[in-house]
Amino acid sequence: MTQPIFAYIAHKNGVADDSALELIVAAKKIDPSASVTAIVCGNGAELDSVCTAMAAVYPEVWKVSNPALAYPNAEVIRGVLVNLLPAGAVMLVPHDTFGMDLSPGLSIKLNAAFVSDVVGIEGVDGSALKAVRQEFGGQVSTHIHCDMASGVVLNIRSGAFLADDSKASGAVADKSGQAGDCKAKRRFIEVVAAEVGDVDITKSDVLVSVGRGIEEQDNIAIAQELADTIGAVVSCSRPIVDAKWLEKARQVGTSGKTVKPKVYIALGISGSFQHLGGLKGNPFIVAINKNPKAPIFQVADIGVVLDLLEFVPELTEKIKEMK
Amino acid sequence: MEILVCVKRVPDTAENEIVVNGKGTDIERGDLVYSVNEWDNYAVEEAIQIRDRVGGTVTVVTVGDGDSEEILRREMAMGADKGILLSDDAFNGSDGRGIAAILKSEIEKGKYDLILTGAQADDGAAQVGGMLAAMLDMPYASLVNKIETESGNTIKIGREIEGGNQEMSEIDLPCVLSIQTGINEPRYVGIRGIRKVASVEIPVHGAGDLGIAAGSVGAAGAKVKRVDYFIPPAGEGAEILEGSSDEIAEKLIELLKSKGGIK
Numbered sequence: 001m002t003q004p005i006f007a008y009i010a011h012k013n014g015v016a017d018d019s020a021l022e023l024i025v026a027a028k029k030i031d032p033s034a035s036v037t038a039i040v041c042g043n044g045a046e047l048d049s050v051c052t053a054m055a056a057v058y059p060e061v062w063k064v065s066n067p068a069l070a071y072p073n074a075e076v077i078r079g080v081l082v083n084l085l086p087a088g089a090v091m092l093v094p095h096d097t098f099g100m101d102l103s104p105g106l107s108i109k110l111n112a113a114f115v116s117d118v119v120g121i122e123g124v125d126g127s128a129l130k131a132v133r134q135e136f137g138g139q140v141s142t143h144i145h146c147d148m149a150s151g152v153v154l155n156i157r158s159g160a161f162l163a164d165d166s167k168a169s170g171a172v173a174d175k176s177g178q179a180g181d182c183k184a185k186r187r188f189i190e191v192v193a194a195e196v197g198d199v200d201i202t203k204s205d206v207l208v209s210v211g212r213g214i215e216e217q218d219n220i221a222i223a224q225e226l227a228d229t230i231g232a233v234v235s236c237s238r239p240i241v242d243a244k245w246l247e248k249a250r251q252v253g254t255s256g257k258t259v260k261p262k263v264y265i266a267l268g269i270s271g272s273f274q275h276l277g278g279l280k281g282n283p284f285i286v287a288i289n290k291n292p293k294a295p296i297f298q299v300a301d302i303g304v305v306l307d308l309l310e311f312v313p314e315l316t317e318k319i320k321e322m323k
Numbered sequence: 324m325e326i327l328v329c330v331k332r333v334p335d336t337a338e339n340e341i342v343v344n345g346k347g348t349d350i351e352r353g354d355l356v357y358s359v360n361e362w363d364n365y366a367v368e369e370a371i372q373i374r375d376r377v378g379g380t381v382t383v384v385t386v387g388d389g390d391s392e393e394i395l396r397r398e399m400a401m402g403a404d405k406g407i408l409l410s411d412d413a414f415n416g417s418d419g420r421g422i423a424a425i426l427k428s429e430i431e432k433g434k435y436d437l438i439l440t441g442a443q444a445d446d447g448a449a450q451v452g453g454m455l456a457a458m459l460d461m462p463y464a465s466l467v468n469k470i471e472t473e474s475g476n477t478i479k480i481g482r483e484i485e486g487g488n489q490e491m492s493e494i495d496l497p498c499v500l501s502i503q504t505g506i507n508e509p510r511y512v513g514i515r516g517i518r519k520v521a522s523v524e525i526p527v528h529g530a531g532d533l534g535i536a537a538g539s540v541g542a543a544g545a546k547v548k549r550v551d552y553f554i555p556p557a558g559e560g561a562e563i564l565e566g567s568s569d570e571i572a573e574k575l576i577e578l579l580k581s582k583g584g585i586k
């Protein structure tokens with residue numbers, strides 16, 4: 001394959017995101033012999049330290065420095081990338097909230113194809129890139145053929161490609177001069193930190209977590225009672241917070257809290273990647289879900305395929321009797 | 324404010340078990356319950372609230388077949404003023420770019436200050452809003468969970484980023500925003516509301532009406548094609564506890580005890 005491959009490096013406080021090590025692995029699935037170029041946009045000393053770190057992983061690093069890049073504004077960075085990228089480039093971007101903001105529009109401006117939330121890459125056939133995605137909340141997978149003759153932007157799911165020990169002694173090329181005017185019709189003001197709740201779910205070893213399968217607000221009492229009986233704390237998936245049944249601070253997931261319990265009991269949670277993204281430290285996972293095909297069963301240690309509204313009260317009673 | 328909201332009819336995954344058909348060409352659609360994409364309801368609710376605050380109209384639009392009319396009516400029952408159905412055999416098999424191109428042609432026939440989409444739909448691609456904005460040369464923000472309308476040509480918005488933190492920005496109008504769940508509490512739509520809009524006429528625009536060249540959208544124009552659906556071979560997977568619910572509970576209690584799950 002002759003198309004050059006690039007990786008967008010997300011970073012914060014002078015440290016590259018974990019995705020930086022995963023994108024190069026994904027790139028090698030497209031072309032094992034590719035020389036992949038890392039693009040790092042930012043400003044000041046923090047940018048320099050990220051570039052240095054990336055030069056130990058990527059054979060080439062393009063550094064773009066500008067005060068307007070101090071905070072990653074997708075519109076500004078889109079302009080930079082459109083200026084920098086050669087025709088037919090393959091651009092890899094992490095599928096996080098920044099990548100979701102950047103990549104669809106970038107693909108249009110580059111007249112390139114776009115494949116979102118890629119979980120697998122099965123190689124290249126002529127000008128067709130073969131990728132794997134998931135649909136319907138991870139319930140089914142699909143093979144995608146993508147015409148990358150005029151380039152492609154790929155958003156790569158976090159954790160889908162495991163970091164290897166890629167090492168390089170790359171050169172850092174300063175491309176700041178080609179960044180363009182860095183002006184945007186959307187201007188960053190500030191980041192407002194997520195609200196702090198009454199309970200800190202990150203401190204609990206055992207979590208009883210409720211999802212949409214709990215069906216009604218009143219049924220949360222069922223989970224609370226189990227939690228009280230076994231000495232656990234109640235956490236939840238996003239739809240429970242959206243419905244305002246529990247406070248945001250109890251949400252597990254990429255847009256909620258990252259938790260590292262020893263035991264995680266998921267009640268009526270399907271197991272979306274955004275939810276599982278907040279579950280770290282390899283806990284013992286028990287999933288209770290009436291759909292035997294729910295993706296949560298692929299990551300759980302123990303599964304119970306039953307209606308939680310009937311089973312959980314029964315379980316709680318039994319534990320009480322034993323005590 | 325003239326607001327357009329792009330919506331999609333999707334299988335309701337909370338209600339349905341999704342099964343791949345025998346040949347892997349599609350999912351079994353026969354028994355599926357369809358509804359409006361979860362994210363879109365939040366977008367329509369937000370549009371209605373903005374209109375009620377500052378005046379204007381809310382139009383809902385979808386690219387789909389005849390069945391998609393029902394979701395336009397549902398959103399009109401919520402309070403949207405108008406619905407438009409973009410439908411043509413030539414649209415079948417469009418990729419995200421194709422859908423965005425169809426929407427763009429409709430948008431250019433009108434004059435909108437604010438265009439909203441859901442943050443993502445059933446395919447989880449989260450792409451149409453961003454593509455549409457780039458095609459229209461309008462600014463864009465994804466995962467918006469707050470909109471403050473101010474006077475003048477800018478609005479203040481919040482985007483939900485990692486950890487539930489909120490990134491506040493100012494954005495020029497007209498713009499495209501993709502809406503994240505939780506931004507509001509979408510109102511309930513009853514049978515009576517649906518009945519009230521049952522006979523409202525919904526215009527249908529095809530490729531000809533929109534001036535879309537054959538082959539530029541649909542399967543022919545798609546750079547990205549879905550080859551098949553499949554269920555990945557189960558890896559390790561969970562050990563599924565079998566037996567009566569009584570037996571399952573007992574086994575589970577033993578396991579939880581051994582893992583320190585019962586204090």
Ligand SMILES: Cc1cc2nc3c(=O)[nH]c(=O)nc-3n(C[C@H](O)[C@H](O)[C@H](O)COP(=O)(O)OP(=O)(O)OC[C@H]3O[C@@H](n4cnc5c(N)ncnc54)[C@H](O)[C@@H]3O)c2cc1C
Pocket residue numbers: 097137210211212213214215236237238239240251252253254255256257267268269270271272274275278288289290291294306307308309336337442443466
């Ligand atoms: C940018 C972004 C960020 C996100 N961040 C997060 C996040 O941080 N955390 C998060 O959780 N989600 C997040 N989401 C949402 C995520 O994509 C899913 O929509 C969500 O996780 C689904 O929650 P759920 O599993 O509770 O609901 P569903 O997917 O609807 O699953 C409900 C499950 O309950 C089962 N069920 C139903 N009734 C019963 C019953 N009676 N007994 C037993 N089982 C039953 C069903 O079989 C189903 O599997 C995010 C989405 C986006 C786009």
